[in-house]
Amino acid sequence: MKKPMEKPAPDKKKKPFMRRKVCRFCTDKKMDIDYKNPKILRYFITERGKIIPRRISGNCAKHQRQITVAIKRARNIAILPFTTAVH
Numbered sequence: 001m002k003k004p005m006e007k008p009a010p011d012k013k014k015k016p017f018m019r020r021k022v023c024r025f026c027t028d029k030k031m032d033i034d035y036k037n038p039k040i041l042r043y044f045i046t047e048r049g050k051i052i053p054r055r056i057s058g059n060c061a062k063h064q065r066q067i068t069v070a071i072k073r074a075r076n077i078a079i080l081p082f083t084t085a086v087h
């Protein structure tokens with residue numbers, strides 16, 4: 001008995017990331033990019049402490065720049081890790 005071969009489904013998968021059309025800082029004026037506030041900065045770094053690129057975070061160029069600067073500052077004063085050491 002022959003089984004009909006299952007064809008691989010056409011690539012209809014949904015986008016893995018929620019893409020925002022506007023950046024969250026433009027949307028929410030109350031959100032302040034503050035290098036002393038790791039709660040906000042952590043939205044924009046990976047678990048390993050890398051900065052999430054703009055295409056994924058959905059930030060606009062202006063705010064992404066501010067985030068980058070803030071994260072770098074936070075690292076320098078040891079609020080955020082440079083990278084999480086993996087043993």
Ligand SMILES: [Zn+2]
Pocket residue numbers: 023024025026059060061062063064
């Ligand atoms: Zn923005």
